Amino acid sequence: MNNLYNESILVCVYYGPNGERLLKRGCKIANMLQAPLYVLTIDPKPFDELDADKVHYIEKWKEFAQAHPTAQFIMKDNEHRPVSKVIAEVAREHQVTQIILGQTAHSRWEQITKGSIINSLVRDIPFVDLHIVSVARYIRDEEGLYEKGVRAYLFQDGEQYQLSFNHDKDTMYEGIFFKEADTDFDNGIFRFMKDAETLQVLVRDGVVTELMNVDMHTTVSLNDIES
Structure with a gap:
């Protein structure tokens, strides 16, 4: 070239x-x-x-x-x-x-x-x-499984973590929550930074049981956070 x-x-x-x-x-x-x-x-x-x-x-x-x-x-x-x-x-x-x-x-x-x-x-x-x-604030989701990401927080509750949409003194992690579409519960994916690494963990009914990275094929987006 x-x-x-x-x-x-x-x-x-x-x-x-x-x-x-x-x-x-x-x-x-x-x-x-x-x-x-x-x-x-x-x-x-x-x-x-x-x-x-x-x-x-x-x-x-x-x-x-x-x-x-x-x-x-x-x-x-x-x-x-x-x-x-x-x-x-x-x-x-x-x-x-x-x-x-x-x-x-x-x-x-x-x-x-x-x-x-x-x-x-x-x-x-x-x-x-x-x-x-x-960093993207959207999950590439051709089937419409997730809503637009919103700012959210995790705080520790015993051996698990609770999802919150309000920042307070007990907040441990700040990130983006992608809620599953067509549900009234806080189910979805929480994406955040931990030790300079991007993690995405499962949220079920507003609770994260473990900070284990979810390997999903749909998590890379070409949309900017400002979009």
């Missing part, structure tokens, strides 16, 4: 259902600009200590890169430096001109109160354009 515009695209992905969405955005931009595409993931643990779920995501990203002749997958494991420093280093090595990152509403609040990866990248590599892609 002739790189007509001297552009190079870097997509930063982390474990969870939104990686596919970021990859599609990066692939679209790379094809439009006829530019090379790099896919980067970073983990503080060595690769051989990662659990099966994380390895599964890594294999999917590798397959994506292998399926695109101009794409290259980069894994930075056993990495204890700040994430922004690693991203900046990779960007310099590959002469990246555009970086695509995912960001949730929670991380936007952290940006205001504590600073963020975004601010660090702007300082470290000011010559690179940053694309911030919001």
Whole structure:
């Protein structure tokens, strides 16, 4: 491929259902600009200590890169430096001109109160354009099984968790609740961030019995949270 515009695209992905969405955005931009595409993931643990779920995501990203002749997958494991420093280093090595990152509403609040990866990248590599892609607030649901996601919260109640639509001092997790259509009960999926990983757990009658990630084929959306 002739790189007509001297552009190079870097997509930063982390474990969870939104990686596919970021990859599609990066692939679209790379094809439009006829530019090379790099896919980067970073983990503080060595690769051989990662659990099966994380390895599964890594294999999917590798397959994506292998399926695109101009794409290259980069894994930075056993990495204890700040994430922004690693991203900046990779960007310099590959002469990246555009970086695509995912960001949730929670991380936007952290940006205001504590600073963020975004601010660090702007300082470290000011010559690179940053694309911030919001985490989806919709579940792709062609059969109409779920309603539009709404802001909700979990608080612990013994060994289980109660769903609430009001934030208070006992709130443990903030996220998006996707209610099943055609029901008067709070049944559905609750999607939230836990230890920098996106999880989606089952809710039955307003109760989450365990914080176990649900592997659903319908959870990746191309709709922005602002849509």
